[in-house]
Amino acid sequence: MAVSDRSASHLGEAVGLSDEQLIEMYRLVALTRALDERMWVLNRAGRIPFVISGQGHEGAQVAITWPLRKQHDWVAPFYRSIATCLTFGMSPRDILTAQYATANDPSSGGRQMPGHYGSREHNLVSVSSPVATQLLHAIGIALAAKVRGTDQVAMTFMGEGSSNQGDVHEGLNFAAIHKLPFVFVVENNGYAISVPSAKELAVEDVASRAGGYGMPGLVVDGSDVLECYRVATEAVDRARSGGGPTLIEAKVTRLTAHSSDDQQTKYRSEEELASEKARDPLPRFRAQLVDAGILTDHVEQRLGADIKAVVDDATQYAESQPDPDPSTAMRWVYAEEWPSEAPPPWGFGTAGGHAEEH
Amino acid sequence: MAVSDRSASHLGEAVGLSDEQLIEMYRLVALTRALDERMWVLNRAGRIPFVISGQGHEGAQVAITWPLRKQHDWVAPFYRSIATCLTFGMSPRDILTAQYATANDPSSGGRQMPGHYGSREHNLVSVSSPVATQLLHAIGIALAAKVRGTDQVAMTFMGEGSSNQGDVHEGLNFAAIHKLPFVFVVENNGYAISVPSAKELAVEDVASRAGGYGMPGLVVDGSDVLECYRVATEAVDRARSGGGPTLIEAKVTRLTAHSSDDQQTKYRSEEELASEKARDPLPRFRAQLVDAGILTDHVEQRLGADIKAVVDDATQYAESQPDPDPSTAMRWVYAEEWPSEAPPPWGFGTAGGHAEEH
Amino acid sequence: MPAKTFIEAIREGMADEMRHDGSIIVLGEDVGKKGGVFLATDGLWAEFGDDRVIDTPLTESQIIGTSIGAAINGLRPVAEIQFADFIHPAFNQLVSEAARLRYRSNNGYSCPMVVRAPYGGGVHGALYHSQSVEAFFTHVPGLKVVIPSTPYDAKGLLRSSIRDDDPVLFFEHKKMYRSVRGEVPDGEYAVPLGRAAVTRAGTQLTVIGYGLMAHYALEAAERVADDGISAEVIDLRTLRPLDKESVLDSVRKTGKCLVVYEDNRFGGYGAEVAAIVAEEAFDYLDGPVTRMAGPDVPGVLQPRPRGLVHDQPGEDRRRDPD
Amino acid sequence: MPAKTFIEAIREGMADEMRHDGSIIVLGEDVGKKGGVFLATDGLWAEFGDDRVIDTPLTESQIIGTSIGAAINGLRPVAEIQFADFIHPAFNQLVSEAARLRYRSNNGYSCPMVVRAPYGGGVHGALYHSQSVEAFFTHVPGLKVVIPSTPYDAKGLLRSSIRDDDPVLFFEHKKMYRSVRGEVPDGEYAVPLGRAAVTRAGTQLTVIGYGLMAHYALEAAERVADDGISAEVIDLRTLRPLDKESVLDSVRKTGKCLVVYEDNRFGGYGAEVAAIVAEEAFDYLDGPVTRMAGPDVPGVLQPRPRGLVHDQPGEDRRRDPD
């Protein structure tokens, strides 16, 4: 079956996606993987100082982000959300300029450590380091959507370790009370750095907590991309139609160390590491699409070339962009102009620069 | 059936309590009520500045505290825990000196506002104002009990509103992971000051959250004293025998305003207030004991006289105790002597008073 | 101009702005039907309804974190923390998030929100209902901190705070809510952030205070005037950004400086003011910059006739039953 | 005496005390098998087992709150917060609970615990892995705050902190972990809390620092010595309680004072030191008490050859690939 044929395969039909969409999903998963691998190469080569990786999480991220409306809905991502950011509109150049901390890095203009993504243009909330705080921001966004009647949905992502933070409890409770258009995605990879699930929580599934707040909690195999998509579509639809929040827990695997600063062999056995490879979403999704006749050799070659070109381009681009100008480091602690309206007649343009005291 | 007869009534037998114990339980409920009513009288008379009351909660408190071993187990109470404190060893004098903030108030030596109980002698952790913090203290106590092998159980109490605080999430998770000897008691009276349950949580029962942590969650009618006792005994036994923590939610009623500073008619209807009276544990427990032939007229008269005498005594005692000496207000910010051992040879008796800088 | 209490001015400030700008919401514990435990939001729920006046659960971190998100998506939240003492559970959201969102996103995002909280002693609140918490926040780049001392300033500064495009902490001395009255114009007016007020002119000494202490400083200045001492009094009004020029101008004129704050002395906000004056007005000083502040114990000690007496509730009542 | 790195001294300090006192436990994120993200607790889990070296969930408030409870019931917890930047979620437990338990119970309860946390910049940590957070805690009555600058002091002060009967925050500059070495005796010794060290004698200027800045102050003093300036350097070591006497003695001798701290300038810890010196040594000062501190932006800016450059990770590496 030719890809240019717009008719859907059985696989696509079953989940309501066209073959083009399936291939685009696959491209995003594969692109993220390639970009992520490139980051490690650049790190090993001393070009970028730090990598925190999404390898193993990409399938779930692409599929769960997919049902959202770009530049309308909102996402509060976390440090592993590379695939989510790409799916929601950021480009590989955007991702790599964040790694290189260039002046034109859209996430932070080179102010943050690598991995702290964000884009005002794409409604991706700026990532901070303290885990789980972003959940409340997404919920506040959902509250504003409801109060303002904007028909927006807000989604947030984090690891299972982070889901134990107090903010998560307070937020889920609030979201459920107000039936906010909100989806909480837990990417459960079984570890919080070195701490295994069994020491992070006494239950198998974070999703088992959802009921206690009054929202559905769904567990999904994060290496099953189409199942992730199905579950997310349901959750986003429910959110948008006033049915309230949903918790989705995707069981994923962390194929790398926690970050480029971590040595995971200290706490994970070789056998475990080997067996986890079987849970990689990329080959599984690929096989599914090949079996369904969607991912032909031809398409795959084209995608491969395309991805390589895009990753190379992003690398070269980021390499060549200038550093932030040191003199700008003092800017934007506060507003420096009055952005929302002309200063009112009585002239309280406080934003007219409260020169910081030095 | 004479009370002096040590044989248990059917009622007592069913729950494993002697008639004497049932009467003592009843005495504690009635005593707490009388003491609490006295506090309001003293407040209205301008003798004490503030009351925060346990009326409606006493039955659950006495029954749930009862299975603990005094001066061995631990309780981290909250501001409504008057009955818990009395059941666990504090005296009416102790309670009223806290209201009057006398120098010899065992809770704080007159340093805290009324309602902030505590007693080192009785293993009652000092109450602070920020709600829910005490849960983590009780869990830390339980951790120490486990690590030290002391066979102690730690129990904590709070309202349903407070149970939404992040600390509760973090604590229950930790307690369940380590199967700590811990019991969490939620006294759900349907309000957090003026905010009704429906705006505090989207679920009927706080207890429905327990499963998400991996612990049993039990709902009990807080006006059914013996049922509270049964459930608590089970939880305490489970905790002590290594079975891990339990969440008990007692549905109680708040018979008074939130505190003497609150006007509850602004947010609760007259009908609601009237109908809530039916959930008062005191008359219900009384009727049960009368029906069972345990609470005879004779016993009741004796108890009534006794309680009146005790409450009068506590009032007069507290009235007559001296204020804290203002000069002591600067003490005990830090240790002032080396309490745990003689200063070691190298002489780092840091505790030898770091004179505070003024 | 009609005379209003401090809390009336605050309530009016919120109501006026809410009428003017539909994107403003008020949220916090008991702010709805009850109108807040001090009644600062009384009537707002009736006028603006459930969507704009939200009784939150008892969860401070959620109140602040949700406000941040709501600000990101187009609202201007005015959050109430029931007592400043209970702002601590939200410390992370305030310091790590609200304060840094603009900076960390290189001005991509902003976070226009106000956090109101009653602070201060003198109401028998003991350890947990009497704290001054401003020093924790005046230290944080990205936050603004306002403490008004008059009804006029309270309303005018609240308006400026709500319209400001950065997070503002707005602390209200609870002892002043009903005890302080003053004139408040009916029309729209604003008091700019970042400007101190010289509330009494003088030549021999500069006394710097804010909140309730601004009143005490004035009283004290009047008292020493009888002894022929001419004290200038400055009410800072905004603590961050500090109006350094007004402070330094005054001290350069008087040559002496006393900084007064209610909070614990060690590391309190007044330390920064004193340090600035000591450094930048050194050549003008003819005596040490001195500080008068709360002692270094938890909770509040109050000056009483017999000396420092612990501010706790039992006591006073027993001496003076009403 | 064997020379050890800063982090080795800390690790040894914990291990030694744990051998000596079975009531000491260590808890925190990744402190077990992994030995902490900086390896400060490496080997402790192997030696002391699951009960005494506890990998907690990712929940800072729980870490501190549980430690308080454990301290109440007979243990001496040494909690690790993975980065000082992540202590903020535990702010309420530290400030409202740990700091006040003794005072509010009228000495009925105490809370002997240590909270260790790596702080400071210079490691490309940007906004959230480079903060100095001491000023939030030095302001709090009931807390003690320690910041060592040498391996010797680190071990000796850690021992005193663990044996202290009050909560101690023990901040370790992460840039020093492996870059600073020094002699550490094998036997038991302790460095008392609350005593500063004069690390260089001088006559014309007193430079006061702590942590990494204590080293920079020494370096700077050596450098200006070539110009004939004799600077005395004081390493505070304990920030609360402050060793005021050592500070004042020195300034009264030199007549000049420079306070150096890495944290944001406005409202930082150095403001208190400067204010104290300006007030209590006024008659001895022949120049203003000056401060040198971090600029008022979130995260850390570092002095670099070309001027202030934002401390973020990409940059440096690209210039200097190793």
Ligand SMILES: Cc1ncc(C[n+]2csc(CCOP(=O)(O)OP(=O)(O)O)c2C)c(N)n1
């Ligand atoms: C409040 C806070 N504490 C500690 C850290 C350090 N830290 C960063 S990621 C991480 C583990 C996160 O685990 P999990 O949530 O399961 O996500 P994962 O990394 O496994 O995807 C920790 C402890 C942090 N960033 N924030």
Ligand SMILES: Cc1ncc(C[n+]2csc(CCOP(=O)(O)OP(=O)(O)O)c2C)c(N)n1
């Ligand atoms: C952290 C914190 N926020 C706010 C308050 C003020 N406050 C005291 S009691 C209370 C309501 C508590 O409700 P609930 O937990 O249901 O207990 P109840 O009083 O109904 O027994 C509030 C908001 C507080 N003490 N601590």
Ligand SMILES: [Mg+2]
């Ligand atoms: Mg994980």
Ligand SMILES: [Mg+2]
């Ligand atoms: Mg309640």
